Amino acid sequence: MSRFDVTKTNIAVEQLIEQTVNPRHQYLLHAYNRHRNLEIAGRWEEIFAPDMMVDKPVYNFNTFGRMVKLEGADAIKSIYSEWAGTGQCIFYVEDEKIAVGDNLICTDFVLYQQTPGAALAAEGVDVDPQATYLMKNRQYMNRQYMNWPYDDEGRLIGEDVWEVDESTREYIRLDPSEVLTCAEAAPLLEPLIKPLPARPF
Numbered sequence: 001m002s003r004f005d006v007t008k009t010n011i012a013v014e015q016l017i018e019q020t021v022n023p024r025h026q027y028l029l030h031a032y033n034r035h036r037n038l039e040i041a042g043r044w045e046e047i048f049a050p051d052m053m054v055d056k057p058v059y060n061f062n063t064f065g066r067m068v069k070l071e072g073a074d075a076i077k078s079i080y081s082e083w084a085g086t087g088q089c090i091f092y093v094e095d096e097k098i099a100v101g102d103n104l105i106c107t108d109f110v111l112y113q114q115t116p117g118a119a120l121a122a123e124g125v126d127v128d129p130q131a132t133y134l135m136k137n138r139q140y141m142n143r144q145y146m147n148w149p150y151d152d153e154g155r156l157i158g159e160d161v162w163e164v165d166e167s168t169r170e171y172i173r174l175d176p177s178e179v180l181t182c183a184e185a186a187p188l189l190e191p192l193i194k195p196l197p198a199r200p201f
Contacts (some may be wrong), residue, residue, distance in 0.1 A: 032148060
């Protein structure tokens, strides 16, 4: 039995949707919520629907002390496919803070990302390559930050994701019974994956 509940990952997003009265901001939050649930469920292909993402998105990642830039749908689809295949699309968050504007969602949180030991070992981390871990930042103020820009039609332009201090990262070894696959996450998240509402702008 897992210590973590994947259905609670977006609870801060859901709460902010309920509190938001600006129709445009609420729409972006619905898109953000749908995107993350689809990703965790391994249904990443649906993220690239023409009403959710621009034709040529750009993702920037700053992690493990280096910057990685992915340009274009094909490059980004490749990484989503890899994450779904290795279970790295499974993540949990704590203490999420979200701000939404007309063309941007900013968020910071404590992230727990499920990661195979082999992938961590390939980055030089001293772990068992046969095990699965949750990768987490230990200190409260050293978290993960994200910017998600949207175009005027409410479509995702890309993601900017960065880790503040990699030295605070923690690796939590999971018991095999705690490892979640996409096939297991998908039915748990199915009730939470809602169609986008009609665009109010």
